[in-house]
Amino acid sequence: MADVRDIPDATVSRLPVYRRSLVQIISTGESTISSADLADLAGVNAAKVRKDLSYLGTYGVRGVGYDAELLLAQIDGVLGLGTEAPVVIVGMGNLGQALAHYGGFQSKGFPIVALVDSSMDKVGQVIDGIVVSHLDDLEHTVREREISVGIIATPGGAAQEVSNALVAAGVRSILTFAPTILQVPDSVPVRKVDLATELQILGYYRHREVTETTDSTDRTA
Amino acid sequence: MADVRDIPDATVSRLPVYRRSLVQIISTGESTISSADLADLAGVNAAKVRKDLSYLGTYGVRGVGYDAELLLAQIDGVLGLGTEAPVVIVGMGNLGQALAHYGGFQSKGFPIVALVDSSMDKVGQVIDGIVVSHLDDLEHTVREREISVGIIATPGGAAQEVSNALVAAGVRSILTFAPTILQVPDSVPVRKVDLATELQILGYYRHREVTETTDSTDRTA
DNA sequence: ATGCCTTTGTGCATGCGTTCACAAGAGGTA
DNA sequence: TACCTCTTGTGAACGCATGCACAAAGGCAT
Numbered sequence: 001m002a003d004v005r006d007i008p009d010a011t012v013s014r015l016p017v018y019r020r021s022l023v024q025i026i027s028t029g030e031s032t033i034s035s036a037d038l039a040d041l042a043g044v045n046a047a048k049v050r051k052d053l054s055y056l057g058t059y060g061v062r063g064v065g066y067d068a069e070l071l072l073a074q075i076d077g078v079l080g081l082g083t084e085a086p087v088v089i090v091g092m093g094n095l096g097q098a099l100a101h102y103g104g105f106q107s108k109g110f111p112i113v114a115l116v117d118s119s120m121d122k123v124g125q126v127i128d129g130i131v132v133s134h135l136d137d138l139e140h141t142v143r144e145r146e147i148s149v150g151i152i153a154t155p156g157g158a159a160q161e162v163s164n165a166l167v168a169a170g171v172r173s174i175l176t177f178a179p180t181i182l183q184v185p186d187s188v189p190v191r192k193v194d195l196a197t198e199l200q201i202l203g204y205y206r207h208r209e210v211t212e213t214t215d216s217t218d219r220t221a
Numbered sequence: 222m223a224d225v226r227d228i229p230d231a232t233v234s235r236l237p238v239y240r241r242s243l244v245q246i247i248s249t250g251e252s253t254i255s256s257a258d259l260a261d262l263a264g265v266n267a268a269k270v271r272k273d274l275s276y277l278g279t280y281g282v283r284g285v286g287y288d289a290e291l292l293l294a295q296i297d298g299v300l301g302l303g304t305e306a307p308v309v310i311v312g313m314g315n316l317g318q319a320l321a322h323y324g325g326f327q328s329k330g331f332p333i334v335a336l337v338d339s340s341m342d343k344v345g346q347v348i349d350g351i352v353v354s355h356l357d358d359l360e361h362t363v364r365e366r367e368i369s370v371g372i373i374a375t376p377g378g379a380a381q382e383v384s385n386a387l388v389a390a391g392v393r394s395i396l397t398f399a400p401t402i403l404q405v406p407d408s409v410p411v412r413k414v415d416l417a418t419e420l421q422i423l424g425y426y427r428h429r430e431v432t433e434t435t436d437s438t439d440r441t442a
Numbered sequence: 443a444t445g446c447c448t449t450t451g452t453g454c455a456t457g458c459g460t461t462c463a464c465a466a467g468a469g470g471t472a
Numbered sequence: 473t474a475c476c477t478c479t480t481g482t483g484a485a486c487g488c489a490t491g492c493a494c495a496a497a498g499g500c501a502t
Contacts (some may be wrong), residue, residue, distance in 0.1 A: 191422060465483100468480095470476085
């Protein structure tokens with residue numbers, strides 16, 4: 001029913017979670033799964049699962065549930081996981097090197113095919129079997145390897161410049177770890193992961209708890 | 222006006238962004254900043270900035286703007302950044318090691334004071350000046366060092382067990398990189414960062430673009 | 443002191459996301 | 473075939489978040 005272009009953002013961000021749950025279910029030999037069970041695995045409400053899945057077109061069978069394999073294939077189709085999306089990581093500091101070694105990308109259809117840094121100390125080094133190339137060669141590298149995803153793991157100060165270079169080189173989407181607001185064309189989706197921010201957000205809820213405890217103590221006093 | 226306990230989640234998650242913008246502004250020597258300028262730096266709408274800041278109590282001056290230093294102190298207070306929050310990282314694989322080396326935490330008030338792994342290969346190693354201790358000693362370590370934040374950097378299969386151990390040891394909040402739905406008491410806030418999921422979400426928007434292009438091509442054909 | 447200009451704080455309307463609740467549909471059983 | 477059970481798909485209500493638009497308020501110049 002709904003077109004693949006019309007899926008709400010909130011739903012899209014849950015599809016990978018459903019996907020992982022499905023992989024898990026399939027590995028146990030189950031061939032169908034109900035929205036209630038899928039909801040449990042994904043940690044969400046069952047009605048939300050059904051509504052989310054309804055955006056993919058209808059693949060559930062009333063009284064039975066969803067065909068796990070079929071649903072997985074459907075999600076993969078929507079997420080574009082049918083074809084591999086080669087990745088370049090820019091910035092070979094601690095974070096960049098860790099990402100390069102991290103196996104979680106390759107196995108999920110996002111092979112890391114290039115590593116880039118702007119420092120001559122790093123260029124030429126071999127990390128995880130890949131020779132680090134220079135930022136100046138970015139465009140050539142991206143075009144040659146048909147890279148579609150750029151990961152920015154540089155300090156904040158360099159992020160916008162790197163982002164510009166990635167976009168100019170033809171990268172189709174960007175994942176950034178830099179604590180910076182990136183200006184990019186609307187056609188290039190960006191996701192931002194900011195580790196310090198996450199800790200600070202936790203700080204609020206942790207701190208709030210302390211405040212409440214202190215308050216109740218004050219109240220009894 | 223509003224109590225520190227009543228700040229909406231969406232606002233809380235933006236406070237670190239405002240904070241960073243303020244630090245930047247202050248470093249340039251400016252002492253006041255308008256909501257419009259802050260909005261530009263933070264990449265959001267000016268009205269949203271004002272509404273967000275109104276939850277902290279009123280610190281703006283009409284016709285002038287906000288006192289940058291005062292606002293920064295106010296945000297720090299809400300986020301509980303006045304005191305340091307010691308951190309333990311569990312899981313010394315690639316990601317855990319990178320996080321241990323990553324300087325972004327220490328400088329932001331989240332010193333990493335302990336590293337933990339369950340493998341004897343890792344226990345006893347010194348990473349970034351810290352001796353890796355065993356998961357079995359977690360409770361002791363957490364209590365002794367008064368650790369309030371736990372970072373889970375283990376494979377998904379171990380995450381729930383580690384989470385239980387962290388909670389039992391008295392950790393107050395958790396940041397997890399494991400692609401797993403964690404069951405924790407409501408009193409322990411959890412933030413989840415899932416790198417593969419981020420790439421998959423990007424995949425949707427990237428893929429969608431392709432679909433649209435293909436469609437328009439088809440239409441002209 | 444007065445008036446103008448700037449910027450805040452917020453009421454209100456709109457839109458998105460979530461959740462409930464139930465009708466409709468599919469399959470199994472007698 | 474007819475009924476019963478199970479589960480989906482979705483209409484509708486609710487709540488949160490966003491953003492506009494404007495009145496209130498502070499400061500500065502004259």
